Amino acid sequence: MIRVAVCDDDERYAGYERELVQRWADLRGLDVHVDVFPSAETFLSRYETHRDYDILLLDVEMGRMDGVTLARTIRRQSGDASPQIVFVTGYDDYIADGYDVEALHYLIKPVDEAKTAAVLDRAAQRIAGNERCLNLQCVDGIVRIPIHQVRYVDVAQKNYATVHADRDHTVKRPLSDFEPELRPAFFRAGRALIVNLNAIRRVTRTRIELTDGTVLPLARSAYEPLNRAIIERT
Structure with missing residues (x-):
């Protein structure tokens, strides 16, 4: 529509x-x-x-x-x-x-x-x-965020997730709901994190460094799959 x-x-x-x-x-x-x-x-x-x-x-x-x-x-x-x-x-x-x-x-x-x-x-x-947008039902109404602006999404608390873009938006949605909307440019890096592959500057075995300086924890089991995803993306 x-x-x-x-x-x-x-x-x-x-x-x-x-x-x-x-x-x-x-x-x-x-x-x-x-x-x-x-x-x-x-x-x-x-x-x-x-x-x-x-x-x-x-x-x-x-x-x-x-x-x-x-x-x-x-x-x-x-x-x-x-x-x-x-x-x-x-x-x-x-x-x-x-x-x-x-x-x-x-x-x-x-x-x-x-x-x-x-x-x-x-x-x-x-x-x-135009690039697809995330439609977020926030406490003050619906907010549309172009997907390329999303750096990562993480779990705020049970059944709540925070979308980190030009500003942070916390919504009542499980993290798994975001995966189909964010593919293929995003990677599920553990139970509590989905990260934009295009926003990653460096990956170590324990953390992800983003281009804006943000540092995110990385589960050891996700290190190899994340590197493969970056290579395939590029």
């Missing part, structure tokens, strides 16, 4: 944009879910706990928080895991701001259906080509 958000303070126009997205999805045979938000603030409130949108159609001229400010906030919070942002505006004065926040495209009102479909096609292609 592709999750799309439409953020526009003009109710009629937001409904029209939603229709265009649904028509595009129907023509392409795609499973798409669309949510509509009447302001930047309402979208941001939802996004802070559910960062699961793939595409954001974002009106530039809105109330207290404009679309450009919202886009910058999203990029700052989510980085590589941010949705594909498409600005929708009645003017072309904001193109430089679009480059600043890496917007996919600008659609000028009144929006043309064919142009909208072409932009959505580009967004869908980018989504399909």
Whole structure:
């Protein structure tokens, strides 16, 4: 499923944009879910706990928080895991701001259906080509982490695991649940550790040194299999 958000303070126009997205999805045979938000603030409130949108159609001229400010906030919070942002505006004065926040495209009102479909096609292609993400159900909502950012995952306590990426996220999930999602770039180095092979700088018989300086304990029985996995990976 592709999750799309439409953020526009003009109710009629937001409904029209939603229709265009649904028509595009129907023509392409795609499973798409669309949510509509009447302001930047309402979208941001939802996004802070559910960062699961793939595409954001974002009106530039809105109330207290404009679309450009919202886009910058999203990029700052989510980085590589941010949705594909498409600005929708009645003017072309904001193109430089679009480059600043890496917007996919600008659609000028009144929006043309064919142009909208072409932009959505580009967004869908980018989504399909992006690296997979881990979806973590944390206490403050769902967090999406690109898998290449994960350095390692270890056991925090029984039935809880911590994902170490740009920051640490502890979730109620057994470590074994992560293995299918993380293969083939990760190695199970014992009962309590899964490590990103691309993040390893050095391996000894008792420890793993990561490129960021982190040192992890290594079970002696895992030394030979880990070395084989590194060689096969390279």
